[in-house]
Amino acid sequence: METISFAGQLFQYLITGLTVGSIYAMVAVGFNIIYNVTDIINFAQGEFVMLGGLIMVFFHVAVGLPLILAFPSTVILVTAVGILIDRLAIRPIRRPSVLTLIIATIALSILIKGAAMFIWGKDPYDLPAFSGRNPINFIGAVIQPQYFWVFGFLVFIAVALTFFFDRTIIGKAMSACADNPDAASLVGIDVKRMVLLSFALSAAIGAIAGIVITPISLMEYDRGAMLAVKGFGAAILGGLGSFPGAIIGGLILGSIESFGAGLVHSGYKDAFALIVLMAVLFFKPSGILGDIEISKIKRF
Amino acid sequence: MLRIAKLPIAIFAVLIILFPWVAREIPAIDHYTDIMVFVGIYCLITLGLCILMGYAGQISIGHAAFFGIGAYVSAILTVRFGINPWACMLIGTAVSSAVAVLVGAPSLKLKGHYLAMATLAFGIVIFIIFNEEIEWTGGPDGMSGIPGLSLFGFAFDSAEKYYYLVWSFVILAFIFTINIIQSGTGRALRAIHASEPAAGAMGVNISKYKIIVFVYSAVLASLAGSLYAHYLNFINPSTFDLFFSIKLVIMIALGGMHNLWGAIIGSGIITFLSYEWLHYFEEFEVIVYGAILLLVTVFLPNGLVGVPGIVKGWFRR
Numbered sequence: 001m002e003t004i005s006f007a008g009q010l011f012q013y014l015i016t017g018l019t020v021g022s023i024y025a026m027v028a029v030g031f032n033i034i035y036n037v038t039d040i041i042n043f044a045q046g047e048f049v050m051l052g053g054l055i056m057v058f059f060h061v062a063v064g065l066p067l068i069l070a071f072p073s074t075v076i077l078v079t080a081v082g083i084l085i086d087r088l089a090i091r092p093i094r095r096p097s098v099l100t101l102i103i104a105t106i107a108l109s110i111l112i113k114g115a116a117m118f119i120w121g122k123d124p125y126d127l128p129a130f131s132g133r134n135p136i137n138f139i140g141a142v143i144q145p146q147y148f149w150v151f152g153f154l155v156f157i158a159v160a161l162t163f164f165f166d167r168t169i170i171g172k173a174m175s176a177c178a179d180n181p182d183a184a185s186l187v188g189i190d191v192k193r194m195v196l197l198s199f200a201l202s203a204a205i206g207a208i209a210g211i212v213i214t215p216i217s218l219m220e221y222d223r224g225a226m227l228a229v230k231g232f233g234a235a236i237l238g239g240l241g242s243f244p245g246a247i248i249g250g251l252i253l254g255s256i257e258s259f260g261a262g263l264v265h266s267g268y269k270d271a272f273a274l275i276v277l278m279a280v281l282f283f284k285p286s287g288i289l290g291d292i293e294i295s296k297i298k299r300f
Numbered sequence: 301m302l303r304i305a306k307l308p309i310a311i312f313a314v315l316i317i318l319f320p321w322v323a324r325e326i327p328a329i330d331h332y333t334d335i336m337v338f339v340g341i342y343c344l345i346t347l348g349l350c351i352l353m354g355y356a357g358q359i360s361i362g363h364a365a366f367f368g369i370g371a372y373v374s375a376i377l378t379v380r381f382g383i384n385p386w387a388c389m390l391i392g393t394a395v396s397s398a399v400a401v402l403v404g405a406p407s408l409k410l411k412g413h414y415l416a417m418a419t420l421a422f423g424i425v426i427f428i429i430f431n432e433e434i435e436w437t438g439g440p441d442g443m444s445g446i447p448g449l450s451l452f453g454f455a456f457d458s459a460e461k462y463y464y465l466v467w468s469f470v471i472l473a474f475i476f477t478i479n480i481i482q483s484g485t486g487r488a489l490r491a492i493h494a495s496e497p498a499a500g501a502m503g504v505n506i507s508k509y510k511i512i513v514f515v516y517s518a519v520l521a522s523l524a525g526s527l528y529a530h531y532l533n534f535i536n537p538s539t540f541d542l543f544f545s546i547k548l549v550i551m552i553a554l555g556g557m558h559n560l561w562g563a564i565i566g567s568g569i570i571t572f573l574s575y576e577w578l579h580y581f582e583e584f585e586v587i588v589y590g591a592i593l594l595l596v597t598v599f600l601p602n603g604l605v606g607v608p609g610i611v612k613g614w615f616r617r
Contacts, residue, residue, distance in 0.1 A: 041413040092598050098412035099359055103553055104597045106361070106546060111590030118584055225542060229424065232417050267432040274421040274428075281418045282406035 008140020013262045014255060019147045019216065021254020022154040023049070024273075026209035027231025028238065028246035029157060030202035036178035036241050037198040040101050044085065044109040046228030047116075048203045051078050052210025053219030054116060057125040067130060075207045081112070082203025086196050109224060116221035129215040146215045153212050157205055158247060174198065178241075226270060230257075233277035239287030248288060308561075309474070316467050320460045332576075334459040337531060339571045340466035344524035346551045346563035347470070347477050348517030353549075354557030355481060356513045357493035358408060359416045361545050362423030366396045366518040368430055368540030370525025375443045375535055376436060385449050389526040396522035397515050404514040408507060411496075423545050430537035442536025449530045462531050469527065470564075473520055477560060480516070489513060543586070547574075550593045556603025565604055 027045055034042045055077050059070035089108055093100055129146040136143045164171040176184040177194045185191045210219065234253045238245025253273050260272035280287060320333045345367055352358050373392035377383040383391075407418040430437050437443065449456045449465065456462045480486055488509045491499035500506050529535050547570060555566025570589075578585040600606055 041417070043416075089594055089598065094598075095601055099353070099357065100597050100601060102359060102413065102416050103549060104594060106549070107590050107593035107597060109590075110543075110546065110586055111594060114584060114587030114590055118587065226424075229417070229421060233421070236414075236417070265432070268428060271425050271428045274425050277421045278407075278418055278425070281410055281414055281421075285410060285414055 005140050009262070010259075011139055012141040013258045015141050015143055015147065017255035017258025018251055019150050019254070020213075020258065021234070021251040022150045023209050023213045023227070023250070024230050024234040024253050025154055025247045025250025026157060026205055027227055028235035028250050029161065029243060030205045030209075031232055031235045032241055032243060032246050033161075033202040033205070034198045035235075037174055038090075038195050039098075040090070040105065041232065042085075042199075042202070043102065043105040043228055044112060044224070045202065045206060045231060046224035046226065047109050047112040048078055048082065048206025048224075049210035049213070049227050050116060050219060050221065050224040051081060051112065052207030053127070053214035053223075054120050054125060054210075054221070055207075056211040056214060057127050057219065060127060061125075071211060074211055075204050078207035078210075079200045079204045082199040082201075082206075083196060085203075086199040090195070090199070091192070109228070113221055113224055120221055122221060124218040124220040125214070126218050127211075127214040130212075133215075144216060146212070150212045150216070153208055154247065157208065158243070161243060170197070229277070230270075230273045233273050233280070236277060236285070236287055237280050239289040242287070242289045245287055245289035309471075309478075312564075313471055316471070317464075320463055324460075333463050335572060335575045337459060337463050337466050338528075338575060339568050340463070340470045341524045341528050341531070342548070342551065342567040342571055343470045343564050344466075344473055344527070345517075345521045345548055346555075346567045347473050347560060348520035349548055350552050350557055350560055350563040351477055351480065351489070352513050352517040353552060354559070354562070355486065355493060356489040356510060358510060358514065359412070360419040360514075360517070361416055361542075361549060362419035362421075362426075363517065363521050363548050364540045364542070364544040365423045365426035366400065366521035367525040367528070367544070368426060368537070369396045369399060370522030371529040371535045371540070372430060372437055372443075372525075373522075374526040374529045375446045378447050378530075379443055379445055380436075385447055385526075385530055386451075389523060392526045393519045393522045396518045400515045400518035401511060404511050404518075405507075408510040408514060420542070420545070424542055427537060427541050430540060437537070440537060442534060444534040446529050446533045446535065448533065449527075466527055466531075469523065473523075474560060474564075480513075481560070485509060485512065547589065550589055552603075553593060553596050554603055556600075556605035558602060559605045562603045562605040569604075 027049060030045050030048065031041060034040055034045075052074055056070060056074040059065045059073050060067060063070075065073065085108055089104055090096075090101070093104060129144065130149050131145045133144065133146075136145065165175050166172075173184070173189045174194050174197065176187070176189055177191050181191050184194075213219070230253060231250070234250035235246050236249070237253055238247070238249025253276060256276055257269060257273045261269035264272075319336060323329050323332045323336075345363060349360065349363055352360055370389075370392040373395050374385065374388040377388040377391060378385055403418075403422050407415055407422070410418055431440055433439075449462075456465050481489075488499065488504045491502065491504055492506055492509060496506055528539075551566035551570045552563050553566070554562075554569060555564065556562030573588070574585060578588060581588060596603060600610075602609065
């Protein structure tokens with residue numbers, strides 16, 4: 001076994017951290033989409049990721065669909081779950097308060113988790129990597145080809161969302177809802193449809209995150225909650241509601257976790273992200289890129 | 301709801317006293333006394349959580365942590381240092397209060413989602429500590445050999461004896477909590493729940509009252525944890541995971557978090573579900589809990605204690 005230089009090791013931690021961080025960033029973006037339109041923090045956000053991974057395994061491995069078909073089928077199916085969540089659980093709540101919405105999305109989260117355990121059992125599932133598993137050696141670090149897919153999809157999501165919110169009429173309508181739902185409905189925007197769309201969109205992004213990470217870290221039924229908490233940590237770190245913030249927050253959080261686990265104590269891997277989350281909440285709830293004024297105006 | 305009548309409490313106390321006598325006679329339910337011990341233990345936590353969430357409007361998804369701190373302080377001090385269990389219970393509440401102040405002071409400034417996430421993260425961090433500090437907590441294997449409780453030579457060594465001990469705690473906590481709700485503190489809490497700015501403008505020291513009620517709920521959870529450890533003589537971290545915190549929220553949401561009776565009803569139903577009635581579902585019981593929580597949130601915003609009101613509403617039409 002060749003000895004790995006310390007610098008190479010650090011580089012390895014950074015690469016791994018950024019990869020996992022990309023997933024947190026995607027979850028954080030999903031949080032932000034729903035939060036911006038509805039002021040809801042969807043605690044079931046992590047379940048979209050879990051569903052994305054497991055449904056992809058079903059289509060690609062069990063059914064045997066080629067990647068190019070299995071990928072969109074999975075995204076569509078998880079998007080449908082997102083739409084169902086809004087229609088069956090969020091919209092029927094008659095007197096929505098922050099407390100009831102939190103409890104409702106927690107309920108959804110454990111329901112989906114339970115259903116996933118029912119369907120797939122407790123074993124973790126593997127998915128073949130998109131372009132093989134021959135690692136690339138780069139300055140002493142081992143890089144899986146799948147890492148590039150993860151980064152690639154993060155960039156794709158960022159570009160696509162920027163285009164969507166800046167250049168399309170629906171995207172602008174959603175931004176308008178985020179700004180002021182009452183004013184938006186006055187100019188003829190169907191706010192309920194935008195809420196539905198926000199759930200669909202963030203479910204789709206969650207599904208993509210789940211699909212691209214499964215070949216690296218496998219996927220099992222109970223991963224959702226932790227992904228949701230860390231994704232929220234990323235969103236908070238970057239500033240809740242800010243898309244660039246979500247991506248920066250995710251990458252930083254992933255790196256902290258990776259370095260912490262590698263250099264300090266691997267058993268506390270999950271704790272690092274949570275302690276960062278708590279520290280940000282306690283000392284600077286507006287995050288890195290968040291606007292303090294906006295966070296005051298938002299309804300809590 | 302401000303006044304809680306004394307008669308129902310008296311009737312409730314009599315029912316609680318009689319329960320083991322009845323259960324003993326009926327073979328089908330003679331083990332219910334054992335389950336009722338756990339109902340009592342969870343009632344202690346939900347009473348505190350009820351006043352925190354229902355009355356003060358502050359969400360916590362991390363109370364399993366305080367339950368765990370109580371249990372682990374009791375376990376570690378009795379097993380590793382041989383300290384008297386009752387003293388351990390007190391030390392446990394002291395540690396929990398200190399942690400509650402440390403976590404509560406910054407996090408209760410937060411609202412809504414932020415507070416929920418902060419308490420959730422706190423709960424998971426404590427859970428990870430229970431798992432990782434193996435030389436203290438025994439890690440995932442847990443700790444065994446925790447001594448039972450005894451008072452002046454009288455050992456609470458059977459389910460029935462422990463039942464009376466636990467339920468005395470519950471009744472005392474219930475009466476104490478009612479007193480808090482009916483005192484100036486209770487009025488201040490309701491004012492905070494209704495509108496923080498308005499309460500602040502009326503001169504209510506918002507952060508002080510939030511901390512008081514947070515610490516109070518942590519102390520009750522910690523006591524429950526100690527009682528749990530001394531009853532089972534064995535603890536491991538999985539009892540104090542995120543799902544237990546959520547289960548506590550399910551208990552008070554099901555019973556009705558704006559009413560202390562709701563805490564007791566919810567704890568009773570959920571505990572019996574998980575210890576007895578859901579065996580058939582095995583680990584899929586989580587689906588049942590999710591369904592209960594979702595249905596209650598959508599259709600019964602005031603929980604089961606709100607049902608009589610809804611039924612009355614039908615007849616009035």
